Amino acid sequence: MRLRHFLFTAVLGVTATPAVACRMTMALEQWPPYVYRDAQGSYTGLDLELLQAIFKEAQCTLVTLPELPTARRQLLFQKGGLDLMLAASETPERLSYARFSIAYRDEAVGLFSKPGNAASQPPVGSFAQLARGKSTLLAPKVGWYGAQYAAARAQLEKESRLNTFGGFQQGVRMLDAGRADLLMGDVLAVRHEARQQGVALRTLPFLALRAPVHLMLNARSTSSADLARLNAAITRLEQRGALAAIRARYEAP
Numbered sequence: 001m002r003l004r005h006f007l008f009t010a011v012l013g014v015t016a017t018p019a020v021a022c023r024m025t026m027a028l029e030q031w032p033p034y035v036y037r038d039a040q041g042s043y044t045g046l047d048l049e050l051l052q053a054i055f056k057e058a059q060c061t062l063v064t065l066p067e068l069p070t071a072r073r074q075l076l077f078q079k080g081g082l083d084l085m086l087a088a089s090e091t092p093e094r095l096s097y098a099r100f101s102i103a104y105r106d107e108a109v110g111l112f113s114k115p116g117n118a119a120s121q122p123p124v125g126s127f128a129q130l131a132r133g134k135s136t137l138l139a140p141k142v143g144w145y146g147a148q149y150a151a152a153r154a155q156l157e158k159e160s161r162l163n164t165f166g167g168f169q170q171g172v173r174m175l176d177a178g179r180a181d182l183l184m185g186d187v188l189a190v191r192h193e194a195r196q197q198g199v200a201l202r203t204l205p206f207l208a209l210r211a212p213v214h215l216m217l218n219a220r221s222t223s224s225a226d227l228a229r230l231n232a233a234i235t236r237l238e239q240r241g242a243l244a245a246i247r248a249r250y251e252a253p
Helices: 046-058 070-078 092-096 127-132 147-158 168-176 187-197 224-240 242-251
Strands: 006-009 023-027 061-065 084-088 098-100 105-113 137-140 162-165 182-186 202-218
Touching: 023 084, 046 061, 046 084, 046 105, 046 224, 046 242, 070 084, 092 098, 105 187, 127 147, 137 168, 147 162, 162 168, 168 182, 168 187, 182 187, 202 224, 224 242
Parallel strands: 023 061, 137 162, 137 182
Antiparallel strands: 006 061, 084 202, 098 202, 105 182, 105 202
16 A cells, blocks of 8 residues: 655745755654644654754755654665755664764763662762662663673673663663662653653662764665755754754753
8 A cells, every 4th residue: 555645844936947856765663752632632752843944044854654663764865765864863774874964963872770779779889880880771682882881781780780672761660669769761751751651750869871862864766966955954043042942942951
């Protein structure tokens, strides 16, 4: 069955000699609070709002496809079936098939505990300190969180102090049920899910990871001119404070 297209923005002006359209396709996903369905069934979220603002400023058209599983979405992108992916980290292996915008936000990974456990837990200032201690940890099944976490993970697994989860809904439930002392995850995603479940969390001062994320454009189906157009839009919006205002609404505790 042919995938139904959803058109979010179409802001190219009509002129006597129309300009070449900047038009890109991406697949939707459920990744609250970055992209998700609200109570009315409409897609919203931090990344989607940022992307819509960037495309409007760049005078580009964004076409979205229905949700796809992560692995299928990645495969379709590599085969040229999608033009754009959100929140991408720039890595050497991806440069063979993708081009990256300048950063449009940072991602932050933190550690969380239940407020009542704070007094009984020793302070954690590094993954090495976590590995030397006795605390148990809940962590995502997949994802790269740096070499220091990789080293600590081996020790935690050896001592049966690590449990993993597939999504933050499950992770927050496991922490609330006392399955571990600490939970590691994307700061905004964990806080969003905790609010949804009505679970009180304490955020530890130690930040496990902070890194910029980019729009990832398909090198086969987009051009360097497309990239320059989006980069210029991001730069202008940052200078006006427009992207910062969107981020602030989601980053508030």
